[in-house]
Amino acid sequence: MTSTALITGASSGLGAEFATQLAARGHDVVLVARSRERLETEARRIRSEHGVNAEVIVQDLTEPDAAQLIKSELDARGRRVDLLVNNAGFGTCGRFEEIAGARDHDQLMVNVVALVDLSHALLPGMLANGGGSVVNIASTAGFQPSPYFAVYSAAKTFVLNFSLALRNEYRGRGVKVLAVCPGPVPTGFVEAIGNEKGASFGSLLPADRVVRTALRALDRNRAYVTPGFGNAVSAHLMPRRPRALVAAIGERVTRSVLGGAPKARAAAAAR
Numbered sequence: 115m116t117s118t119a120l121i122t123g124a125s126s127g128l129g130a131e132f133a134t135q136l137a138a139r140g141h142d143v144v145l146v147a148r149s150r151e152r153l154e155t156e157a158r159r160i161r162s163e164h165g166v167n168a169e170v171i172v173q174d175l176t177e178p179d180a181a182q183l184i185k186s187e188l189d190a191r192g193r194r195v196d197l198l199v200n201n202a203g204f205g206t207c208g209r210f211e212e213i214a215g216a217r218d219h220d221q222l223m224v225n226v227v228a229l230v231d232l233s234h235a236l237l238p239g240m241l242a243n244g245g246g247s248v249v250n251i252a253s254t255a256g257f258q259p260s261p262y263f264a265v266y267s268a269a270k271t272f273v274l275n276f277s278l279a280l281r282n283e284y285r286g287r288g289v290k291v292l293a294v295c296p297g298p299v300p301t302g303f304v305e306a307i308g309n310e311k312g313a314s315f316g317s318l319l320p321a322d323r324v325v326r327t328a329l330r331a332l333d334r335n336r337a338y339v340t341p342g343f344g345n346a347v348s349a350h351l352m353p354r355r356p357r358a359l360v361a362a363i364g365e366r367v368t369r370s371v372l373g374g375a376p377k378a379r380a381a382a383a384a385r
């Protein structure tokens with residue numbers, strides 16, 4: 115039976131690339147995001163280029179019951195998921211009090227809550243079927259507290275630690291769990307964050323290379339991967355303690371890279 119991968123945030127950037135590379139490996143794919151037209155265009159392209167089944171589920175992941183709605187839709191279509199890629203996400207950048215609270219709330223719903231809820235919804239099926247994989251997209255921002263990216267970096271720390279914990283719960287039970295920690299990638303992320311410099315920490319890598327590295331790490335059953343030599347080295351050289359000092363240094367470094375304490379952009383708040 116053909117294996118099926120469900121990819122959130124598959125309408126652009128890393129998610130669209132995951133869908134393409136997984137389809138090239140012979141997986142059927144289910145593409146999830148809000149933009150119906152973009153998803154359907156991607157699905158058509160994937161079907162014609164790779165000859166696999168590519169379906170679309172349009173779902174806003176800020177909705178509290180998003181994962182259940184996706185699961186019900188999969189059940190109604192008779193689709194079982196063997197590989198879940200929790201990729202959908204966005205960031206905010208700026209002084210905390212200037213970022214719209216609703217925007218940060220949405221960020222947590224997409225980057226954290228939907229990721230946990232979808233794991234709850236789909237992992238039992240993987241266990242019942244004798245195996246599966248979960249790939250969670252974290253970030254190099256998740257390795258330390260990042261002032262002016264306070265919510266984003268904390269959310270990505272959650273994703274990284276959640277993934278490492280689950281990986282060890284499912285070790286020996288047939289389910290692989292991988293956290294992917296990219297540095298900057300030229301995608302819609304930059305526009306969404308509303309600050310070009312805000313997405314420029316580390317070495318820029320193209321999406322296809324990040325995804326190829328991630329899938330190779332999944333093949334090797336790695337716990338986490340930081341694509342790009344420069345990103346991997348800086349992530350591992352970064353001191354973790356004392357935590358308060360690391361955060362204070364992070365504030366200075368970020369302020370100097372951004373050219374002063376960044377103002378949260380209206381564009382980011384509006385998206």
Ligand SMILES: NC(=O)c1ccc[n+]([C@@H]2O[C@H](COP(=O)([O-])OP(=O)(O)OC[C@H]3O[C@@H](n4cnc5c(N)ncnc54)[C@H](OP(=O)(O)O)[C@@H]3O)[C@@H](O)[C@H]2O)c1
Pocket residue numbers: 122123124125126127128129146147148149150152173174175176201202203204205224251252253254295296297298299300301302303304306313
């Ligand atoms: N690019 C980078 O520099 C970078 C670095 C490290 C980690 N990451 C992580 O990589 C992941 C993918 O981001 P990307 O770089 O590929 O950015 P992107 O091109 O902006 O893609 C983000 C995806 O998430 C989807 N999404 C956003 N809000 C959503 C919502 N409310 N409901 C459903 N889907 C939603 C978007 O689709 P719709 O708008 O159609 O809903 C889109 O498909 C994110 O988790 C991001 O944090 C990115």
